[in-house]
Amino acid sequence: MTGAIPTEPLTLLDRLWRDHEVARREDGASLLWVDRHLVHEGSHHAFAKLADRGLHVAEPGLTFAVADHYAPTRDRAGGPDQAREMIARLTRNAEAHGIRLYGLRDPRQGIVHVLGPEQGLTLPGLSIVCGDSHTSTHGAFGALAFGIGATDVAHVLATQCVWAAKPRAMRLTFRGKLAPGVTAKDMALGWIARFGADAALGHAVEYAGEAVEALSMEGRMTLCNLSIEGGARFGLIPPDAKTIAYVDGRAHAPGGAKWDDAVATWGVLRSDPDARFDREEEIDAATVAPTVTWGISPEQALPIDASVPHPSDTRHPEAALAALDYMGLKPGDPLESVRVDRVFIGSCTNGRLEDLRAAAGILRGRKARVPGLVSPGSSVVKSMAEAEGLDRVFREAGLEWVDSGCSMCVGMNGDLAKAGERVASTTNRNFRGRQGRGARTHLMSPAMAAAAAVTGRLSDVRALQANAATIEVAAGEGAA
Amino acid sequence: MSGWTVHSGRAVALMADNIDTDQLIPARFMSVPRSEGYGQFLLHDLRFDDTGASTGLALDAVPGASVLIAGRNFGSGSSREAAVYALVDFGFRVVVAPSFGDIFAANAVNNGLLPAIVSEAEARVLAQAAEDGMAAGGAQARVDIKAGRLRVQDTTARFALSDIDRTKLMQGWDDIDLTRAHATEIAAFRAARRAVPGAWPAGAGT
Numbered sequence: 001m002t003g004a005i006p007t008e009p010l011t012l013l014d015r016l017w018r019d020h021e022v023a024r025r026e027d028g029a030s031l032l033w034v035d036r037h038l039v040h041e042g043s044h045h046a047f048a049k050l051a052d053r054g055l056h057v058a059e060p061g062l063t064f065a066v067a068d069h070y071a072p073t074r075d076r077a078g079g080p081d082q083a084r085e086m087i088a089r090l091t092r093n094a095e096a097h098g099i100r101l102y103g104l105r106d107p108r109q110g111i112v113h114v115l116g117p118e119q120g121l122t123l124p125g126l127s128i129v130c131g132d133s134h135t136s137t138h139g140a141f142g143a144l145a146f147g148i149g150a151t152d153v154a155h156v157l158a159t160q161c162v163w164a165a166k167p168r169a170m171r172l173t174f175r176g177k178l179a180p181g182v183t184a185k186d187m188a189l190g191w192i193a194r195f196g197a198d199a200a201l202g203h204a205v206e207y208a209g210e211a212v213e214a215l216s217m218e219g220r221m222t223l224c225n226l227s228i229e230g231g232a233r234f235g236l237i238p239p240d241a242k243t244i245a246y247v248d249g250r251a252h253a254p255g256g257a258k259w260d261d262a263v264a265t266w267g268v269l270r271s272d273p274d275a276r277f278d279r280e281e282e283i284d285a286a287t288v289a290p291t292v293t294w295g296i297s298p299e300q301a302l303p304i305d306a307s308v309p310h311p312s313d314t315r316h317p318e319a320a321l322a323a324l325d326y327m328g329l330k331p332g333d334p335l336e337s338v339r340v341d342r343v344f345i346g347s348c349t350n351g352r353l354e355d356l357r358a359a360a361g362i363l364r365g366r367k368a369r370v371p372g373l374v375s376p377g378s379s380v381v382k383s384m385a386e387a388e389g390l391d392r393v394f395r396e397a398g399l400e401w402v403d404s405g406c407s408m409c410v411g412m413n414g415d416l417a418k419a420g421e422r423v424a425s426t427t428n429r430n431f432r433g434r435q436g437r438g439a440r441t442h443l444m445s446p447a448m449a450a451a452a453a454v455t456g457r458l459s460d461v462r463a464l465q466a467n468a469a470t471i472e473v474a475a476g477e478g479a480a
Numbered sequence: 481m482s483g484w485t486v487h488s489g490r491a492v493a494l495m496a497d498n499i500d501t502d503q504l505i506p507a508r509f510m511s512v513p514r515s516e517g518y519g520q521f522l523l524h525d526l527r528f529d530d531t532g533a534s535t536g537l538a539l540d541a542v543p544g545a546s547v548l549i550a551g552r553n554f555g556s557g558s559s560r561e562a563a564v565y566a567l568v569d570f571g572f573r574v575v576v577a578p579s580f581g582d583i584f585a586a587n588a589v590n591n592g593l594l595p596a597i598v599s600e601a602e603a604r605v606l607a608q609a610a611e612d613g614m615a616a617g618g619a620q621a622r623v624d625i626k627a628g629r630l631r632v633q634d635t636t637a638r639f640a641l642s643d644i645d646r647t648k649l650m651q652g653w654d655d656i657d658l659t660r661a662h663a664t665e666i667a668a669f670r671a672a673r674r675a676v677p678g679a680w681p682a683g684a685g686t
């Protein structure tokens with residue numbers, strides 16, 4: 001039968017959309033089936049809506065609850081009253097509706113976008129929604145994953161479906177190879193700086209090219225995670241051998257004969273060679289540099305060896321002026337001269353094992369000049385990191401090693417910076433006040449944040465990487 | 481939510497780019513139940529200083545403003561619907577901007593708040609008209625969803641809105657009720673989906 005009828009070439013987005021479309025309204029809205037619905041403490045508005053209408057959860061077996069946004073990181077029993085109440089509320093709602101909860105004391109607990117893939121809830125070809133904009137992370141597996149608001153969360157709870165308008169398809173190709181010291185975080189900040197924080201509004205971005213294929217699954221998750229910072233609600237990467245190897249054997253991944261069947265169906269999850277995209281962009285991967293943000297939007301980012309820009313040299317001078325004022329920066333000053341007050345390593349963007357290894361690689365045998373917090377993306381990441389001694393590296397450098405949660409990415413649990421403090425952060429949003437009222441956030445990769453900890457300034461990690469190699473050689477095997 | 485087609489009210493401008501949802505409502509207010517009203521939290525840290533005193537933001541200079549004119553990428557960032565609650569509870573029915581965060585726009589329409597897209601140049605002219613009207617206690621505005629037109633003082637503009645959002649705002653649909661009409665299709669889809677390997681999580685019960 002195959003090949004008998006000539007068909008329109010399809011994008012990966014087309015395939016995923018078609019596979020989940022239950023119905024389409026006259027005005028073009030699609031009713032999509034949801035394979036996995038992830039909820040967290042912030043979903044309380046949605047549960048309240050459900051309660052108001054006396055509705056129950058349609059598919060508790062496809063719904064998973066996680067305590068992450070308000071999770072206390074220093075003492076699981078502690079944290080502000082407000083945070084404890086939010087977690088208690090989630091626990092009550094999960095119990096009332098028969099939803100599996102990954103609570104604070106569960107060894108599998110973690111940030112929802114770290115936990116999903118770890119537990120095999122995230123699989124190629126699935127549709128995944130969550131009341132969180134960084135749900136785009138799961139697109140790294142070739143899943144149709146997107147963030148939704150409370151009204152839609154309530155709708156999914158009640159019906160296991162969501163109404164959505166199909167986005168336009170954009171393909172972003174990174175040709176060639178990344179230079180040493182350059183990571184998925186730099187690719188993301190790099191494209192957002194180049195095209196703008198609203199560049200991909202209304203689009204799903206499929207990432208392609210040699211540099212994307214070369215990324216680990218962790219790196220791909222970082223890249224897809226940050227899609228929303230460039231405006232795209234969806235990020236997508238077609239599954240390949242790495243994806244399959246990552247998923248294999250995970251708790252909720254199919255096993256036995258079903259595994260083979262599943263892998264067979266995932267083979268078609270890609271865009272046809274002649275598929276038409278609404279927008280195509282290309283970047284030469286070799287031109288991507290270690291990047292930091294200098295402003296209050298992710299688009300306000302530059303290579304670390306640049307200087308604080310003059311507003312008139314930027315695309316949006318008024319916005320740049322306001323940003324420099326908030327950030328307390330002077331045009332013309334080298335970025336590497338900017339002193340930081342603390343560092344934060346963690347979040348759903350850069351809180352995975354590979355990220356912690358990269359940061360520890362810089363910090364090993366060194367001291368941090370500024371205080372900082374390292375919060376693993378999940379309790380699983382935490383124990384894996386401890387098993388290989390990364391916790392000691394961070395502690396010996398003078399950083400705090402704490403439990404897993406969203407922590408200083410959003411500060412809902414009380415992990416905040418003070419007004420005027422400058423934070424070198426591996427998170428995803430440098431918005432005004434995101435890490436605390438008046439706090440100034442510089443986004444960067446984990447290795448770059450570690451470098452900033454060591455020097456007390458925004459720093460080019462490549463200089464320290466060269467040094468790290470020298471130190472390792474000098475210290476020999478025994479030092480590790 | 482009840483639908484609407486025409487709205488008349490007062491306009492106010494806040495012409496910054498990238499007014500993200502963290503600014504629209506800082507995270508620390510989001511654990512409050514909606515019934516307490518979210519209007520007080522709208523743009524809290526821009527409107528009030530550390531001591532709680534007003535910073536004199538235009539928003540507070542036009543009592544009863546219901547049409548907000550803003551810069552590009554309005555509502556970017558977090559999916560928090562609380563950002564929309566804050567705007568709606570404050571009294572806004574319309575936000576006019578050159579572009580909106582996708583999730584914000586969807587949340588807005590779900591709550592009867594119109595995200596009206598105009599060009600950057602039009603946004604600036606409309607903002608000027610809003611500022612000109614400040615002396616008289618706020619510019620007069622009129623917005624017609626069906627016609628896709630809006631007016632601030634004597635300045636008019638067409639705005640973009642998808643058919644999906646237009647219909648929904650005018651009908652004031654409750655999606656859950658609407659979806660119930662598709663119960664048979666959903667049941668059939670579910671049955672077919674059960675046969676897809678991996679569609680249900682292994683080891684999690686059904």
Ligand code: SF4
Nearest residue numbers: 134347348406409410
């Ligand atoms: S780590 Fe930050 S971005 Fe990620 S889910 Fe938590 S709050 Fe959201």
